[in-house]
Amino acid sequence: MSRPKPRKRATVHDIAAAAGVSRGTVSRVLNGGYVSAEARAAIEAAITEVGYVPNNAARALKMRRSQAVAFVALEPHSLFLDDPNIGSIMLGANAALSLADHQMVSLVVESARDTDRVARYLSGGFVDGAIVVSARARDPIIRVISDLALPAAFVGHPPDLSQNIPFVGIDNAGSARAITKRLLAGGRRRVGMIAAALDRDSGIDRLNGFRDALGPAFDEELVADVPLYDYASGVKGMRALLEREPAIDGVFAASDAVAAGALEALRDAGRSVPGDVGIVGFDDSTWAVRCQPQLSTVHQPASELGSWAAQLVLQQLRGEPAPVENKLLDTPIVWRDSA
Amino acid sequence: MSRPKPRKRATVHDIAAAAGVSRGTVSRVLNGGYVSAEARAAIEAAITEVGYVPNNAARALKMRRSQAVAFVALEPHSLFLDDPNIGSIMLGANAALSLADHQMVSLVVESARDTDRVARYLSGGFVDGAIVVSARARDPIIRVISDLALPAAFVGHPPDLSQNIPFVGIDNAGSARAITKRLLAGGRRRVGMIAAALDRDSGIDRLNGFRDALGPAFDEELVADVPLYDYASGVKGMRALLEREPAIDGVFAASDAVAAGALEALRDAGRSVPGDVGIVGFDDSTWAVRCQPQLSTVHQPASELGSWAAQLVLQQLRGEPAPVENKLLDTPIVWRDSA
């Protein structure tokens, strides 16, 4: 009883034939409309009999809806490896989309080749909307989304105020100010910062918050400028700081990963934490509790960020206007052992 | 000169009208066929003039090809957060697919709801193939792929030998045996293992390799069985081991994350590493170099696993038969400081 191998895919047409009704009636039971009990029964039997599986491409073409939303992270290579936040944001977004019966498809863009392909993908009708994470100031992908008026939401910061795409984020400057003040309250005299990603709003804002908290005590020399929010940058940044100011006794690292790297550099230099130098991070990611000592840090509600962004997209998909008020989520300070 | 806001999407038809040719000719320049220089020029001008963007859904319907390949990770929640390998595998797969001009779309499945939706998505014609990571023994997703004969490849281990879907992986048992032997060569007398994920082939194989390496010295009591390859499991597993055998002086952890957790438990218990106890991990992930001391471990070529899997899928897409010989990649031992 072996069936022929390359079985042709059954269509609505086949169901109709098998059940002895018209395609219209089949479509009605598939979607839901008025249909008699007998017809429904016959059709349902036929469906399993012929092994029907709906064709999304055809449905998308007709409906102009794919029930899919893209999740795209505009980040350098290391992101998926070094930034634990992204995973939580993704999971949060997926959960929210899932509840609304939408498929989240996440796209990675690493190269110029990727950028073009993803741009085409987004504009081609395979997705109804997009969630964009950590957008750089200007990116071709953003232009495409904006030009097409693709329902979208940003996580992090709006890439360009002139484009009215809603975003959900946190108050980076305020949070940075708050945790720096807390660090200062511990009696630290010479506190510096490892400032990362100054090509991005979040990076700039965190630096501004730090400067703000220090006020007149701010010293340009005590800011080490590193490219990425990652571990390696933390090591490098801390080394630079130690060289410039051996008497440094407090550090605000732009992220937990950076702080973890800084911890290594301090260990290598024979400084104790929090004894010789107190250090605070940002994110409250898994890094924070992995470190020795565990990090005092700013809690970033990554999962909620993701689900809010998803809501923002779903809202537009339902035809409701995107809210003009952008959303900033709370970022409580979590005080542990590193300062 | 403000254009009307909700501009209707331009189609091939519109281009044809604007350029004064037929749809067929337009399609020919879009894809590549014989077309005169003048016609081509006129059409190209028209394309930018009307702001044409191709409709993937229509193209996919007609061509029966979407130029997209799914990447699906069948793992519990914590995977994207705790397993650094997955990111590298993804990036490797994306790079390979990108070169072949295919869009990788990664799908996360966390709930039963996700499972159903993803299964529908995979079967609906939005993707031409799928890469499946760390498949559990039996999963509805796998059935769907197999039933539809969707071109696919597994990373890790074949979920069921009867289904002829190719896979690429590593020799877990052999690698585990090799690193355990190396650990024993250091003169350790009482060595145990934190065995994770024994519901998965990789978990079972690593345990088998360990048992094999110890030979008659193998002691069931010195195996702590934990559910996941993660940090928290490592902490728990190590505590259990210390309780059962305080004189333990060597540990093989089923993954680097587990080893990192074990390190914490050892630190808490006041044992020095590698002095009091030597520990080795598995994966050579970012965990390995983050730890204090850095881990001796088995290098898992994550990125290569991803690109091999991609090749396997692309091969089938080109109509070439999937290789019958499954691929096992090399796993060199990296010896650092933890043992």
Add this chain to the structure above:
DNA sequence: TTGTAAGCGTTATCAC
């Protein structure tokens, strides 16, 4: 070289 027309698998708008 170019135009014409058919059809991919659905859903939706009609009459019946």
Add this chain to the structure above:
DNA sequence: GTGATAACGCTTACAA
């Protein structure tokens, strides 16, 4: 309630 029939936007024989 149900059955024809016309799109959706695209590619591709087949003619011209």
